[in-house]
Amino acid sequence: MYSSHSSHSGTLSTPAAPNFWQRLRRGLNFETNQTALALLLILPSVILTLALILLPVLNTFVLSFYNSNLARPERQAFIGLQNYIDFFTDNFFWQTIGRTAYFTVVSVGIELVLGIAVALLIAAQPFGWRFLRTAIIIPWAVPTIVNGTIWRWIFNADYGALNGLLFQLGMIERYIPWLTHPAGAMNLVIFADIWHSFPFVVLMISAALTTLPPELYEAAAIDGASAWQRFTRITLPLLRPAIMVVLVIRTVEAFRVFDIIYIMTRGGPVNGTMVISYQSYEETFRYLRLGSGAALSFIVSLFIAVMAYIYVRLLYTEDTIG
Amino acid sequence: MTQRPGLLQKMFLNVCVILLLIYVFAPLAWLFISSISTRAELLVIPPHWIPEQPTLQNYADILFPGAETSRAAQDFGEALGNSIIVSAAVTLISLVVGALAAYAFARLTFPFRQSGLLAIVGLRMLPAVSVVIPLYVILRDLTLLNTRTALVLLYLSFTLPFVIWVMTSFFLSLPRELEDAARVDGCSRLGALWRVIIPISTPGLVATGVFAFLLAWDEFFFALLFTSTPIAKTVPVAIAEFTGRNAIDFSAQATGGVLAAIPPVVLALIFQRYIVRGLTAGAVKG
Numbered sequence: 001m002y003s004s005h006s007s008h009s010g011t012l013s014t015p016a017a018p019n020f021w022q023r024l025r026r027g028l029n030f031e032t033n034q035t036a037l038a039l040l041l042i043l044p045s046v047i048l049t050l051a052l053i054l055l056p057v058l059n060t061f062v063l064s065f066y067n068s069n070l071a072r073p074e075r076q077a078f079i080g081l082q083n084y085i086d087f088f089t090d091n092f093f094w095q096t097i098g099r100t101a102y103f104t105v106v107s108v109g110i111e112l113v114l115g116i117a118v119a120l121l122i123a124a125q126p127f128g129w130r131f132l133r134t135a136i137i138i139p140w141a142v143p144t145i146v147n148g149t150i151w152r153w154i155f156n157a158d159y160g161a162l163n164g165l166l167f168q169l170g171m172i173e174r175y176i177p178w179l180t181h182p183a184g185a186m187n188l189v190i191f192a193d194i195w196h197s198f199p200f201v202v203l204m205i206s207a208a209l210t211t212l213p214p215e216l217y218e219a220a221a222i223d224g225a226s227a228w229q230r231f232t233r234i235t236l237p238l239l240r241p242a243i244m245v246v247l248v249i250r251t252v253e254a255f256r257v258f259d260i261i262y263i264m265t266r267g268g269p270v271n272g273t274m275v276i277s278y279q280s281y282e283e284t285f286r287y288l289r290l291g292s293g294a295a296l297s298f299i300v301s302l303f304i305a306v307m308a309y310i311y312v313r314l315l316y317t318e319d320t321i322g
Numbered sequence: 323m324t325q326r327p328g329l330l331q332k333m334f335l336n337v338c339v340i341l342l343l344i345y346v347f348a349p350l351a352w353l354f355i356s357s358i359s360t361r362a363e364l365l366v367i368p369p370h371w372i373p374e375q376p377t378l379q380n381y382a383d384i385l386f387p388g389a390e391t392s393r394a395a396q397d398f399g400e401a402l403g404n405s406i407i408v409s410a411a412v413t414l415i416s417l418v419v420g421a422l423a424a425y426a427f428a429r430l431t432f433p434f435r436q437s438g439l440l441a442i443v444g445l446r447m448l449p450a451v452s453v454v455i456p457l458y459v460i461l462r463d464l465t466l467l468n469t470r471t472a473l474v475l476l477y478l479s480f481t482l483p484f485v486i487w488v489m490t491s492f493f494l495s496l497p498r499e500l501e502d503a504a505r506v507d508g509c510s511r512l513g514a515l516w517r518v519i520i521p522i523s524t525p526g527l528v529a530t531g532v533f534a535f536l537l538a539w540d541e542f543f544f545a546l547l548f549t550s551t552p553i554a555k556t557v558p559v560a561i562a563e564f565t566g567r568n569a570i571d572f573s574a575q576a577t578g579g580v581l582a583a584i585p586p587v588v589l590a591l592i593f594q595r596y597i598v599r600g601l602t603a604g605a606v607k608g
Contacts, residue, residue, distance in 0.1 A: 034432060037512075038430040038435075045420060045423035052479035124335060137597070138347075140590070142586070143539060143586060144540055146558075149576075258542075262562065277451055290455055307447070308447040
């Protein structure tokens with residue numbers, strides 16, 4: 001009844017049974033056949049997704065069972081799980097996992113606490129809160145590579161602003177080569193990452209805070225609940241879905257961290273900031289061991305797939321935010 | 323939240339605000355100051371917090387290259403152009419392709435609708451490392467290495483799922499009656515999409531587009547691996563290369579940083595409200 005195209009259907013004269021073209025036309029009638037229209041609309045996206053993500057991922061997966069070394073192409077061979085076994089029995093791999101976990105837990109943990117605190121601060125509407133709310137988005141918008149560049153320059157051993165500031169304040173007697181100590185470098189990279197990423201938490205939590213019902217707080221205030229009680233008994237439980245979403249997104253991002261490591265330390269010093277994405281990159285593009293590089297990247301993917309699953313479940317089981 | 327805070331509390335909150343603003347702006351201020359300092363002045367110990375001879379020479383070199391402009395500055399100018407072209411193309415394509423798919427996911431019934439959408443979102447989270455080797459081989463065989471076309475294709479792998487996801491939830495939030503009314507009036511399904519849905523979705527499309535642009539502008543990993551000359555290099559790669567050179571020109575590097583940060587920061591400030599909405603619709607900035 002909605003059809004506006006069928007009027008000029010060409011062949012006429014009372015067909016007894018629909019021929020092929022009529023059946024095709026009916027099949028492609030988007031008014032009656034939603035599936036055909038849907039397929040047409042999603043086809044470009046499906047092709048691009050298949051070509052750019054799914055098939056490459058599967059290809060990488062297959063490659064991870066091969067001994068494939070660009071430096072020795074004649075030795076290419078199927079070796080089953082050997083690449084994985086090599087990593088799982090390799091101390092260095094576990095150290096890398098440990099460093100990646102450290103980076104993830106510490107940076108995401110601090111970002112969450114800082115982000116929630118700042119969101120609550122903005123919600124309390126102190127003097128200048130509107131300006132703060134606008135300004136907070138700036139570090140997030142600064143490109144990751146620029147963020148790394150800024151902090152690398154600030155931490156510079158010879159001419160860095162941090163050394164200059166601490167020296168002028170009399171807190172250090174001589175300049176400190178900040179990024180040359182393995183454990184220290186990791187913490188400084190985390191510091192830089194927090195500056196860039198905590199605004200994301202603030203934005204997400206702020207959005208969630210505006211949806212909280214004010215009546216609850218009024219009731220709690222009447223009942224004599226302290227500020228801390230209101231925070232732990234009302235705000236935190238109500239924010240739980242939003243916090244979970246932020247937690248999963250940031251954990252996935254932090255676990256596959258690459259850009260800021262590349263720009264600030266390149267995995268050094270003495271592998272102090274060697275995280276799993278960076279090791280995978282080195283394995284593949286520096287040592288040209290494609291097979292084991294693929295295995296590493298697949299280990300990252302597996303972990304992220306678990307997180308992605310949790311994330312999708314969260315989105316569908318809880319009415320998250322907004 | 324509704325209780326009147328005491329004077330002490332108020333002062334504490336104010337101090338927090340000030341400290342936060344310093345934390346946010348001090349690194350950026352230092353980047354800007356470094357960019358307008360001369361190369362020699364940046365190497366003074368202790369540092370000059372306010373440059374004695376501020377100069378815009380670095381900006382002029384990059385934005386208006388002349389015969390004596392250094393190679394690095396010229397390359398950076400080209401990188402800016404590449405970044406703008408690639409990001410704009412990626413944004414446009416992913417908006418068109420993604421919005422059509424999103425409409426199908428939001429409004430039509432077809433097999434595997436739900437699981438298809440979830441698969442697209444889940445795949446989006448995979449790390450770039452896990453797709454990079456096969457894509458490198460394919461693009462090499464297509465002789466597309468070191469081209470902007472390759473970058474546009476590669477960037478679609480993360481902007482497209484993002485656009486589909488956000489626009490689906492946007493379309494779902496629109497009242498179905500609008501379309502139904504148009505179709506009763508004789509509009510076809512595609513007609514209703516074109517004449518009714520797209521016009522009222524402009525805010526959503528703009529916001530999603532801005533976000534996709536930010537994602538593309540920020541991208542580093544693909545650009546690092548798939549470009550090798552100024553023909554296709556983007557801004558993040560150009561900046562990373564400053565650090566790779568033997569004698570680092572901090573002042574030029576800072577200028578590059580400022581220029582790279584201006585477009586996304588300005589966009590984020592203008593579209594702040596939309597961006598928050600995009601984020602809360604389940605977005606991921608990679």
